[in-house]
Structures are given as C-alpha cells and as structure tokens.
Amino acid sequence: MPGETPVSVITGFLGSGKTTLLSHLLRHPDMARTAVVINEFGAVGLDHLLVESSDDDIIQLNSGCLCCTIRGDLVHTLLDLLDRRRRGDVMAFERIVIETTGLADPTPILQALMTDNALASAIRVDGVITTVDAVNGKETLDRHVESIKQAAVADRIVLTKTDLAEATDTVLRSRLSALNALAPVATAIHGKIEPDRLFDAGLYDPATKSADAQAWLTTNITAHHHKHAHDINRHSDDIHAHTVIRAKPIHAVALTLFLEILAEHCGADLLRLKGLVKLVESPDRPAVIHGVQNVFNPPVWLDQWPDKNRESRLVFITKDLPGVWFETLLDALDTEVAEAQTRLRHT
Helix, strand or coil: CCCCEEEEEEEECCCCCHHHHHHHHHCCHHHCCEEEEECCCCCCCCHHHHHCCCCCCEEECCCCCEEEECCCCHHHHHHHHHHHHHHCCCCCCCEEEEECCCCCCHHHHHHHHHHCHHHHCCEEEEEEEEEEECCCHHHHHHHCHHHHHHHHCCCEEEEECCCCCCCCCHHHHHHHHHHCCCCCEEECECCECCHHHCCCCCCCCHHHCCHHHHHHHHCCHHHHHHHHHHCCCCCCCCEEEEEEEECCCECHHHHHHHHHHHHHHCHHHEEEEEEEEEECCEEEEEEEEEEECCEECCCEECCCCCCCCCCEEEEEEEECCCHHHHHHHHHHHHHHHHHHHHHHHCC
C-alpha cells in the first residue's frame, strides 16, 4: 500500500519556468509545510538559491517550507529527508515536491518513486506537473525527446510565458493534446497559479497515459529502477553545462552587450542561461539574469546576496557551443567598457 506523504513531481524542459512557478507556489499559505527537492544540472547549482537561500543541505524557507538539493541518488535523498522528519530534526512537512532538471527524462524518476520498496511505505506519487514554454514549446518538442516524455507523463500541464507569445498557439495545444489527451492545460501568468489547480491529482496511474508513455514507464522497471534512481541527469552527449565564475565585478554596460550578443547569435543552441552577477555599479545587490534561446528576461536585482559567495556565477546549458566562447566574450566586453570609461574620465 502507498504511504501517506504525497510526492509531486514538477518537470519541464530548460527555461520553461519551473523555478518561477515553484517560487510563487511556495508563497501560498496552502503550500506551507512542504519539502522541496531540487535536482540541478551542472557543476554550480543556482536554482535553489533563486527559490531561497542557506548554507545547509536542508534549509528552512521563509514560507515555512524546506528545500534541499539532490546530491546523487534521489531515493537516498528522500529517505534521508523522511528520516530527519521522523527524528524531529526538520519540521513535520506534509508534502514533498521534486523539481527535476530541465534535461531530465522523468520516467526513471517516476519508476524509482513507484517501485522502491524502502519508499513505498512512506510516500505516494501524487501527480506530475509539466511546464511548457508558450514561446519555444513547439521547437523544443521537435528537437528534444525529453520534452515529449515530460508532457506525455503529466497529470497537469502548465503553459508559461504566454505574455511573451504573440498569440494563443493552437498548434502547440493540439500537439500537447495528442501527446497527453487527459492532462488539463492551465496557464500560469508570470508564474502565478493557484496550488489547488495543480496538486492533489490522486495516486499516479500510468494506465491513464498514452501507449508510448506506458511503455516508457514500465519497460525494464524491475531490472533498472535502482540504476535510474542514480542516473537522473541523463542527457544527449552534445548537451553540456558551462560555468563562468568571476570574482571581479562586471560593468552593467558590458553585461547588457553580452546578453544582446547571446540573444542575437546563439538562438536555439543556448538552451538556458541563469546567473547571479556582481555589478560594478551595485556590488551588494546582485543581478539575476535568465535567458532561453533568444528570449532574455530583464535582469532582476536582489536586495542582498542569497549566500556568502559574492562571486558572479553564470551557468550555460548549450547544444554544440564551446564554453570558453562565453568567458572570452564576457572578458573582452568588460575590458573594452572599462577602458572606454577610463578614456572618458581623462578627456
């Protein structure tokens, strides 16, 4: 029999708005006493800092929720979290939400949750929520099989960035319906949606999904679910994460030029950029930058750094783009801006 603690999975391709959605959900009173497990791709994780921040592996959020980052094995992370609750080391959370990396095939994650004997007595899989980018969703489905699986296994689909789309995309909606006819499609406005439209979907049932989804969820489930519990960051060999870390502050003009060049020249091969940037003009208030393909959000300034690290951290996830190119370009632009400002001061 399934356990009492509901576990929901939030998935969706890179840049589809999972972290923004989760940040808004956690501010809702109904989401208090929730434990959040975030799986990040790349050597430097930022998503958990953009939800809230702390130096501990498991942190208490201002909303009353908990947050931790997967470090290796998902099953081990969940068992450790449940054990800490049993011992009274963390608050008595009532729900667990797992945010997958945007490159994750969600089927191994669901297989691990549904078949691991140690978890079975404590949790029940309570639904899969998939975010889909209204601007880039069609192209993403065409290019990345992971995004097809994310939509196909969903109980709820959330369209994001509809404010940036030129019109309601009936082609995208038809494509989603063909992949998953029973999942209702909701719209999040700037990441905002009521939790009761997403959660408490009932015990996850693969039989309600398409034939393809059922095959993905059940093939070799017994033989491989332990392997899958570890291998949740599988991705195409041509997709890579690149990290740029800079202790020296960056000029705001250089950052603006850098983002403009990326938007103009990288296109669909820049799957996602997220960063915390230390600017010369505001070193105590970092800028949060976020871009997906050729769509970049305006920078957002935080009131303070979310952790003790005061370095700029930019994480690029790309397809066939060399990581050194980003660092070389940023260095060249920042040097040129600094030299131009020096020349102006001496004229």
